[in-house]
Amino acid sequence: MPKARLTPASVTEAAAALVDEVGFDNLSMGLLAERLGVKTPSLYKHVTSQAELAHRIAVLAMTEAGDAIRDAIQGRSGSDALAAGAQAMRTYVREHPGRYAAANATRPTGPDDPFIPASERVLASWAAMLSGYDLDPGQEIHAMRTLRSVLHGFATLEAAGGFQIDASVDESFTWLINFIDQGLRAGAASGSDAAR
Amino acid sequence: MPKARLTPASVTEAAAALVDEVGFDNLSMGLLAERLGVKTPSLYKHVTSQAELAHRIAVLAMTEAGDAIRDAIQGRSGSDALAAGAQAMRTYVREHPGRYAAANATRPTGPDDPFIPASERVLASWAAMLSGYDLDPGQEIHAMRTLRSVLHGFATLEAAGGFQIDASVDESFTWLINFIDQGLRAGAASGSDAAR
DNA sequence: CCACTGAAGCTAACGCGATTAGCTAAAGGC
DNA sequence: GCCTTTAGCTAATCGCGTTAGCTTCAGTGG
Known part of the structure; x- marks a missing residue:
């Protein structure tokens, strides 16, 4: 008696919600099926494997993260754009830890994997944001990687409960953003000794 | 016909080596048993479960990472200590990606988990290193978290193949270290506007 | 030197979760 | 109002972690 009316998209969305609740490595086809009011094998009518499902979540x-970051940066520049973009990313990871874990666990499956353009949109936002600090062109890639490293590192450490005293984590994050901002402005254009 | 002469320690060591080769999520009892020239169930004479094994690896x-960082920092201070410590950590992760992944996947199992002192030793090294920059006491925790975030973020992104152009990753890392060093020295003592 | 105990391996078997095969019936097009 | 398509179901397979119970070697005390 078909009534659930599932689609690949709805299954993926439900799986994403589930994964945010129970954690990425606790995702199971059985649990997802239960949430959807369906028996486990039925899911395979919409998804070819659990691996593919995980990839769709990624x-x-x-x-979603790309959209959030882009929207946050919209209309801002320099320090404001950095602060807004970084906060947007952190917020996204806090609200969707399972999805973020899925994204980190995935590798592009091929040259036409939609994960690639999605990632590039995120990078493009960071690049746009960095353009607000007129850095020496040769340093842009390093600044980009440094930025990605701190944000990714902070978000994952926080998600993993790596910071003991919860109280001041917000404060640490704004400190971190400010630290990066100062560094980027100090190293701007001049190609100062930041390129030792 | 007992001859393999395994011990919990030797099994853990072999598992750690295996995990560095095949990746943390590809660890399986069967694969490990094969490497040790033993049948799968025999491993349970030395390890209670795969989860416990993973925890031992962590x-x-x-x-090991704590030792490497401590040794690298030995006898250095300030920028030198930062550069040496950071490089030691990055090198460790590059050489032992599976172990590092295991460490990230683990949570302390209780108050007397040996993972806790091991982690604390790493933090203590970072703290010692940071003491070389006389920061305002109130900022130390933020600086520590920022430092952990960049290093962890860079290492995991690199391990995951997150940086496209391999060529300049070394350069990016030294740039990153220098960036942090500059920021720490700029924000030292004064409690400058880095604490806005 | 020999019987004895205990640990280390082994084979057989279970359980759970992912996946596949094949059946059934509702839904939408003609 | 038929007919094809397809979502969902039940039954069964497979792989892998884990448990049970047997067997044999290693070392010890007599």
Whole structure:
């Protein structure tokens, strides 16, 4: 008696919600099926495997995160853009830890994997944001990687409960943003000794 | 016909080596048993479960990383200590990606988990290193978290193949270290506007 | 030197979660 | 109002972690 009316998209969305609740490595086809009011094998009518499902979640996550960051940066520049973009990313990871974990666990499956453009949109936002600090062109890639490293590192450490005293984590994050901002402005254009 | 002469320690060591080769999520009891020339169930004479094995790998990793960082910092201070410590950590992760992944996947199992002191030793090294920059006491925790975030973020992104152009990753890392060093020295003592 | 105990391996078997095969019936097009 | 398509179901397979119970070697005390 078909009534659930599932689609690949709805299954993916439900899986993403589930994964945010129970954690990425606790995702199971049985649990997801239960949530959807369906028996486990029925899911295979919409998804070819659990691995593919995880990959779909990853693409969804990267797309959503990209949108959030882009929206946050909209209309801002320099320090404001950095602060807004970084906060947007951190917020996304806090609200969707499972999706973010899925995104980190995935590797592009091929040259036409939609995960690739989704990732590139995120990078493009960071690049746009960095353009607000007129850095020496040769340093842009390093600044980009440094930025990605701190944000990714902070978000994952926080998600993993790596910071003991919860109280001041917000404060640490704004400190971190400010630290990066100062560094980027100090190293701007001049190609100062930051390129030792 | 007992001849393999395994011990919990030797099994853990072999598992750590295996995990560095095949990746943390590809660890399986069967694969490990094969490497040790033993049948799968025999491993349970030395290890209670795969989860416990993973946890042992994590403790080993944290201990080894802690030693490497401590040794690198030995006898250095300020910028030199930062550069040496950071490089030691990055090198450890590059050489032992599976162990590092195990360490990240683990949570302390209780108050007397040896993982806790092992982690603390790492933090203590970072703290010692940071003491070389006389920061305002109130900022130390933020600086520590920022430092952990960049290093962890860079290492995991690199391990995950997150940086496209391999060529300049070394350069990016030294740039990153220098960036942090500059920021720490700029924000030292004064409690400058880095604490806005 | 020999019987004895205990640990280390082994084979057989279970359980759970992912996946596949094949059946059934509702839904939408003609 | 038929007919094809397809979502969902039940039954069964497979792989892998884990448990049970047997067997044999290693070392010890007599």
